[in-house]
Amino acid sequence: MRMVFELDGLFDGERVIENAGLVIDGGEVAWVGERRGLPKSAPGERSETTKPPGGFALPGMINCHAHLTLDGDANFAAEVTQNDTQAALKAFRNARAALRAGVTTVRDLGANGTMVIELARAIDRGLVEGPRIIAAGRGITTTGGHGLEVGRIADSVDEVRKAVREQAHAGAKVVKLFSTGGILGGGAPPELSQYSAEETRAAVEEAHKAGLRITTHAHGSGGMRIAAEAGIDSIEHATLLDEATIRTIKEHDVAIVPTLLVVQSLLDHATELDALVVERTRAVSERHREGVRAAHRAGVRIATGTDAGASFTRHAAYAVEVRLLTECGLSPTEALAAATAQAARVVGLDKAGRLGRGCWADIVFVEGDPLADPRTLGSPRGVYVRGAAVA
Numbered sequence: 001m002r003m004v005f006e007l008d009g010l011f012d013g014e015r016v017i018e019n020a021g022l023v024i025d026g027g028e029v030a031w032v033g034e035r036r037g038l039p040k041s042a043p044g045e046r047s048e049t050t051k052p053p054g055g056f057a058l059p060g061m062i063n064c065h066a067h068l069t070l071d072g073d074a075n076f077a078a079e080v081t082q083n084d085t086q087a088a089l090k091a092f093r094n095a096r097a098a099l100r101a102g103v104t105t106v107r108d109l110g111a112n113g114t115m116v117i118e119l120a121r122a123i124d125r126g127l128v129e130g131p132r133i134i135a136a137g138r139g140i141t142t143t144g145g146h147g148l149e150v151g152r153i154a155d156s157v158d159e160v161r162k163a164v165r166e167q168a169h170a171g172a173k174v175v176k177l178f179s180t181g182g183i184l185g186g187g188a189p190p191e192l193s194q195y196s197a198e199e200t201r202a203a204v205e206e207a208h209k210a211g212l213r214i215t216t217h218a219h220g221s222g223g224m225r226i227a228a229e230a231g232i233d234s235i236e237h238a239t240l241l242d243e244a245t246i247r248t249i250k251e252h253d254v255a256i257v258p259t260l261l262v263v264q265s266l267l268d269h270a271t272e273l274d275a276l277v278v279e280r281t282r283a284v285s286e287r288h289r290e291g292v293r294a295a296h297r298a299g300v301r302i303a304t305g306t307d308a309g310a311s312f313t314r315h316a317a318y319a320v321e322v323r324l325l326t327e328c329g330l331s332p333t334e335a336l337a338a339a340t341a342q343a344a345r346v347v348g349l350d351k352a353g354r355l356g357r358g359c360w361a362d363i364v365f366v367e368g369d370p371l372a373d374p375r376t377l378g379s380p381r382g383v384y385v386r387g388a389a390v391a
């Protein structure tokens with residue numbers, strides 16, 4: 001059964017079509033274009049014009065960086081010690097919260113076990129409702145390094161190879177490395193490079209051999225350069241960018257996922273956080289925005305991710321990231337592309353992030369033009385995933 005939507009406007013991942021028509025057939029988009037060009041249905045073909053839940057449609061949005069097992073508790077250290085059953089239940093609930101907020105694809109970049117890999121499988125099989133999930137399983141970090149709470153340790157070239165193989169075997173669909181220290185948790189500080197060039201190359205080689213993309217957590221420029229030169233696919237946070245690092249990243253065509261929301265959320269709740277976390281966040285936040293602005297000017301690919309699950313960063317708050325990107329110099333169209341087509345490219349799903357013939361029918365309906373007013377993204381009027389309306 002084909003469903004036909006007549007719309008005031010539609011963003012297809014790159015550009016806006018005014019007075020648009022959208023036809024979906026099963027789980028895929030069958031036609032997109034100006035409304036007056038809507039194809040007549042063939043004789044005998046069942047087709048139904050459906051009133052859209054909102055006048056403007058855009059591709060289902062993609063969160064390139066989330067931790068579904070975590071709610072964003074003020075006390076990160078306490079939340080990460082939860083048991084596996086609680087983690088799995090939260091992942092289920094947070095995945096649905098993200099979906100209702102218009103996020104039809106979530107890339108989970110680290111959990112303390114295989115629960116998100118299992119959740120992704122259950123959703124794929126239709127056992128439970130949820131967004132598409134690309135799960136990393138456990139991240140890979142060093143002894144005393146950042147990210148151990150959602151990772152496992154690997155301290156040498158051989159151990160890094162083994163760790164990547166282990167995650168691939170467990171069913172991970174992306175590999176997550178921790179190239180530098182971090183802000184939350186008690187591990188190494190943000191600017192410290194955790195992995196050598198040899199270790200990073202081994203991780204990239206093993207991930208690519210398994211047919212997986214590899215992304216890395218990196219705040220410091222040294223760690224970002226090592227990762228970019230080793231052939232990493234994307235860099236998470238990209239906090240302390242300088243001109244030389246931006247050049248290296250651009251040269252190697254590495255995408256960045258700046259996760260501006262987590263930094264903003266930590267600063268907004270400074271009084272409720274551990275002093276060390278606040279100090280580390282304040283020290284980097286201005287340089288972070290300047291770096292993202294410079295990277296954008298240099299033509300570096302940028303995609304949206306929020307680090308949802310880190311303290312005070314909620315899974316449903318995704319739309320704020322789109323607005324924060326415009327504060328770093330992206331035009332509204334570029335920011336919306338970062339949330340859709342660009343993000344799809346980063347996570348490696350060529351049928352997601354766009355509304356075009358043959359793409360997945362993952363659709364967000366909003367009221368009003370989200371390019372004129374990005375706040376409309378924060379309250380979707382309807383979400384479709386795999387061609388089905390989300391309750």
Ligand SMILES: [Zn+2]
Pocket residue numbers: 065066067109307310
């Ligand atoms: Zn993270």
